[in-house]
């Protein structure tokens with residue numbers, strides 16, 4: 001029986017995934033690295049330092065910089081990202097999400113955030129929906145990033161639920177893999193080829209209808 005929903009944040013509740021990708025793409029260009037669209041997309045859901053390391057790998061620059069230099073690049077990228085976050089308002093909640101959250105409230109479902117972003121509390125506050133959630137996984141406590149199941153397992157624990165009692169929402173391939181490795185029901189939002197391991201896929205948040213997702217969940 002469905003008892004809780006677990007949400008990724010960037011690219012699921014709001015469009016901040018685009019701010020992350022734009023900031024990374026600009027930093028990559030400054031480092032002389034031209035990322036393909038697929039390489040850029042593969043950064044979705046990946047932690048800050050893992051993203052930087054992946055970019056350097058794509059550019060064959062894995063061993064070029066010291067840890068201190070890499071920290072500086074990551075901090076620069078974060079400054080650019082936070083500049084965009086500061087401008088966010090409740091109008092930046094993606095279409096379909098307010099209805100989904102209110103349908104979940106009506107059913108007394110637990111709701112937890114499973115985002116790799118250290119900026120998640122700030123973003124949720126800007127969107128005005130911080131109080132809607134029963135918990136936020138602190139990414140600083142994680143040993144492994146997505147696609148490892150750890151973050152979704154922690155989120156489920158925070159909700160006090162079992163894997164077969166939750167539905168989890170993601171826009172990232174690494175995130176869907178994380179959900180499935182945790183043994184949970186995955187809803188993918190985005191390209192159905194990229195997110196094909198999900199149990200239920202919609203192109204955008206507009207198509208999210210809790211009753212429809214729940215009827216597929218109940219048949220599993």
Ligand code: BG6
Pocket residue numbers: 009010017020021043044045046047048051078115116117118119120172
């Ligand atoms: C994830 C994003 O939610 O958070 C990634 O999808 C991002 O793109 C990661 O790199 C870490 O975010 P932050 O805000 O801690 O740099």
Ligand code: MG
Pocket residue numbers: 008009010011012017044045170171172175
């Ligand atoms: Mg995401």
